[in-house]
Amino acid sequence: MKMLTVMMTAVLIAGCAHLDPNHATSMDGCANHIGKHISRGLEESYAGVSILVSTPVDAVTFASSDFGLALQELITSSLAGRNSNVLEVQLRKEPYIHCEEGLVSLSRDASRLRSDFKADVIIVSTYLPLKEDIIVTARAVDFTTNDVITSATATLERNEQIDSLLRNRQQVRLYEK
Secondary structure (H helix, E strand, O other): OHHHHHHHHHHHHHHHHOOOOOEEOOHHHHHHHHHHHHHHHOOOOOOOOEEEEOOOEEOOOOOOOHHHHHHHHHHHHHHHHOOOEEOOHHHOOOOOEEOOOEEOOOHHHHHHHHHHHOOOEEEEEEEEEOOOEEEEEEEEEEOOOOOEEEEEEEEEEOOHHHHHHHHHHHHHHHHHO
């Protein structure tokens, strides 16, 4: 009986060890995880500031994808659902918004967008596609100081839908040539 209890406890511990609070099984879950942690990090001295959410890009190539565009929308929704003051970038006339690429910005050049969007904080994100997962990292950057205020990381399971969103831009470019 004692051996059975020990074995069941070991199985339970092994099963729980795989549970990762940063691991998401859907894009919505990934965006909600990021939105929750970013909004929590902005609660203190950055409460009520205007936020701009840029399109997540591949961490290696800095290229956007349909995956990045979809994730941008989901992160925007998550932050807005937490009463963050998120600016709508699609309503702006130009100069950085292109239908093909989205609003692409890296933390190193975030300050150049400030005058165009009148935002105090920008959320910049990258993703790193691995064989079975994608690691998504987002940072809230203060436009005036370029300081990282808060950040969040989530690991997302890859599936057919996500692979299709990652490939879609490459296929369109192949057909255009």
